Amino acid sequence: MTVVQGIGVSAGIAFGAVVRVGRAVRPPDNEPAADDAEPRIREAFESVASDLEARVALVEDTAASILTATAMLARDPSLIDGAIARAASGAGPATAIDGATREFMDQFAALGGYFAERATDLRDVGDRAIAAVMGAPAPGVPALEEPCILVAHDLAPAETATLDRTKVLGIITEAGGRTSHTAILAAQMAIPAVVKLPEASELADGRIVMIDGDAGAVHLDPSPATVTEHRERGARRARALEHATGPGSTLDGKQVKLLANIGGVDDAVAAGAADVEGVGLFRTEFVFLSSPTAPTVDDQAEIYRQVFEPFEGRRVVVRTLDAGADKPLAFADLGAEENPALGRRGLRLSAERPDLLDAQLEALSVAAGQTGADVWVMAPMVADAQEAAWFARRVRENGLPTVGVMIEIPAAALRAGHVMAEVDFGSLGTNDLAQYTMAADRMQGELAELLDPWQPAVLDVVASAAEGAGRNGKPMGVCGESAGDPLMALVLAGLGCSSLSMAPSRVAMVRFALSRHTFAQCVRLAHLARSARTPADARAAVLAECAPDLAAIL
Amino acid sequence: MSTRTVAIGSSVGLHARPAALFVKAAGDAGLPVTIAKEGGSPVPANSMIAIMALGAKHGDRVTLAAEGEGAEEVLDSLAELLERDLDAEPAS
Numbered sequence: 001m002t003v004v005q006g007i008g009v010s011a012g013i014a015f016g017a018v019v020r021v022g023r024a025v026r027p028p029d030n031e032p033a034a035d036d037a038e039p040r041i042r043e044a045f046e047s048v049a050s051d052l053e054a055r056v057a058l059v060e061d062t063a064a065s066i067l068t069a070t071a072m073l074a075r076d077p078s079l080i081d082g083a084i085a086r087a088a089s090g091a092g093p094a095t096a097i098d099g100a101t102r103e104f105m106d107q108f109a110a111l112g113g114y115f116a117e118r119a120t121d122l123r124d125v126g127d128r129a130i131a132a133v134m135g136a137p138a139p140g141v142p143a144l145e146e147p148c149i150l151v152a153h154d155l156a157p158a159e160t161a162t163l164d165r166t167k168v169l170g171i172i173t174e175a176g177g178r179t180s181h182t183a184i185l186a187a188q189m190a191i192p193a194v195v196k197l198p199e200a201s202e203l204a205d206g207r208i209v210m211i212d213g214d215a216g217a218v219h220l221d222p223s224p225a226t227v228t229e230h231r232e233r234g235a236r237r238a239r240a241l242e243h244a245t246g247p248g249s250t251l252d253g254k255q256v257k258l259l260a261n262i263g264g265v266d267d268a269v270a271a272g273a274a275d276v277e278g279v280g281l282f283r284t285e286f287v288f289l290s291s292p293t294a295p296t297v298d299d300q301a302e303i304y305r306q307v308f309e310p311f312e313g314r315r316v317v318v319r320t321l322d323a324g325a326d327k328p329l330a331f332a333d334l335g336a337e338e339n340p341a342l343g344r345r346g347l348r349l350s351a352e353r354p355d356l357l358d359a360q361l362e363a364l365s366v367a368a369g370q371t372g373a374d375v376w377v378m379a380p381m382v383a384d385a386q387e388a389a390w391f392a393r394r395v396r397e398n399g400l401p402t403v404g405v406m407i408e409i410p411a412a413a414l415r416a417g418h419v420m421a422e423v424d425f426g427s428l429g430t431n432d433l434a435q436y437t438m439a440a441d442r443m444q445g446e447l448a449e450l451l452d453p454w455q456p457a458v459l460d461v462v463a464s465a466a467e468g469a470g471r472n473g474k475p476m477g478v479c480g481e482s483a484g485d486p487l488m489a490l491v492l493a494g495l496g497c498s499s500l501s502m503a504p505s506r507v508a509m510v511r512f513a514l515s516r517h518t519f520a521q522c523v524r525l526a527h528l529a530r531s532a533r534t535p536a537d538a539r540a541a542v543l544a545e546c547a548p549d550l551a552a553i554l
Numbered sequence: 555m556s557t558r559t560v561a562i563g564s565s566v567g568l569h570a571r572p573a574a575l576f577v578k579a580a581g582d583a584g585l586p587v588t589i590a591k592e593g594g595s596p597v598p599a600n601s602m603i604a605i606m607a608l609g610a611k612h613g614d615r616v617t618l619a620a621e622g623e624g625a626e627e628v629l630d631s632l633a634e635l636l637e638r639d640l641d642a643e644p645a646s
Contacts, residue, residue, distance in 0.1 A: 072602055111609045
């Protein structure tokens with residue numbers, strides 16, 4: 001039996017046989033023109049429209065209106081005439097349909113917003129018509145006879161909305177992310193789902209798999225015993241987490257704030273509605289990366305306002321622009337670098353282009369004033385106390401009272417005593433901290449073991465940062481992925497971290513883990529982990545000594 | 555060729571439900587009708603895609619055109635439809 005890892009986006013255990021969602025067929029290269037192209041193109045669109053309309057009667061209201069609207073696109077004279085005109089000037093029938101579809105998709109995409117979303121519906125219609133004209137099976141979800149696990153590259157909105165809940169036990173996709181359409185709808189429909197699973201393309205029809213939506217794992221050909229075990233554990237977990245709500249704290253009442261990591265307005269709205277105490281990491285790159293020119297203060301302020309709005313009375317920690325040679329900005333490209341991870345990135349780019357930082361800080365200040373959120377601002381890639389002081393002055397000059405630094409360079413962690421004296425708070429970025437401590441590139445899949453957050457050396461560096469913050473009476477949090485691991489969360493709390501920021505889906509488990517241990521127990525677990533010789537030993541030691549009711553649901 | 559020039563009355567502009575209602579009415583008209591934004595080229599009024607790609611917002615002025623028997627009546631009723639706030643009206 002093999003277990004493969006994706007991202008769990010909808011909790012629960014599902015077990016069954018794979019049914020693959022048909023992938024779109026592409027028009028053949030150099031497809032020859034056809035004399036009968038016009039009638040074939042008309043027939044193809046008509047069969048797509050009537051097929052969609054036939055399904056309308058079988059589904060619920062929302063799904064029916066999505067299908068009706070999609071069928072209307074398949075009957076659209078502009079699309080059909082556009083395809084026929086392309087065929088008349090020599091394109092093959094499938095190529096003509098593809099060309100006409102793309103032409104309108106581009107127009108929709110250029111209009112943005114609502115229209116850009118409709119481009120996906122148009123793509124769906126185009127793909128169906130291409131398959132029809134080529135005599136290939138229709139892309140999308142086939143008619144489902146038996147309950148099954150759906151496996152797709154990605155699901156179109158119309159497909160996800162029209163899924164038959166009684167037939168779809170679980171969903172696996174190769175693409176997508178935590179906030180993709182599939183993720184949101186699957187969670188709403190309470191169908192266990194794992195997205196971004198690279199192995200999804202290798203799962204054939206009929207393969208028996210088990211989805212663990214909490215862990216983001218997919219078990220291939222699991223034994224009946226494994227399935228039973230996971231089902232029982234899933235039920236235990238659901239029972240345990242049912243009452244795990246509210247602010248985070250240890251069994252003896254030491255507070256550890258539970259915060260969300262977000263990367264955009266959609267994330268903010270979702271996290272704002274969740275049981276979290278605020279945002280521990282708001283990545284602002286999306287504001288800049290898609291833009292051909294530097295976004296204006298007004299444009300930025302409007303986006304930040306939308307992000308802050310759901311968090312009235314709660315904390316939102318903003319990380320200022322974190323770009324570098326590996327994700328260059330169109331308007332601030334400093335050129336290629338041999339080692340982007342060690343180059344002019346994060347705060348170093350801001351030092352080179354202080355105008356970008358000042359505009360961002362001004363926009364954050366405006367948005368903070370318009371909302372009731374408690375806005376904290378921190379810089380990425382801070383190496384020493386001088387850089388921390390330079391950043392802190394700029395932030396305070398912009399009227400933002402609470403300033404901090406990311407601790408992701410070991411130098412800043414080792415000298416935290418001086419670095420933390422310059423600012424109000426620190427936040428450990430454990431992914432980069434591991435990369436720089438172990439000298440192992442995060443982009444190198446083969447080095448994953450060195451990047452294990454349980455590496456005792458990484459824990460030593462974390463301990464040094466937390467100790468330096470403690471000596472200054474300043475809070476030190478964690479916003480890397482390790483904060484979302486319930487066992488690691490106990491260690492981090494024991495090392496003195498006072499907030500943990502993670503994907504919102506991880507919060508309930510971490511909250512439960514903290515609530516089952518006293519602070520003294522966390523300190524002891526941290527000591528055990530740091531005393532271990534290897535990452536595996538460190539985790540095993542903590543697992544062996546943690547509360548049995550936590551171990552039972554991991 | 556008869557024409558009518560009106561401002562879009564729907565607060566959301568000519569897309570979503572208002573566009574669907576307009577496209578349906580134009581399709582039922584029985585003769586070809588075109589619609590153009592000021593300074594733009596005319597597109598078929600019975601095409602949802604063309605109407606959406608037009609991107610007409612609330613207050614934008616558009617010109618309807620048609621030719622043949624009954625064109626005047628058809629244009630009158632379509633123009634009247636465009637001037638209403640179709641999004642504010644309850645779905646039937």
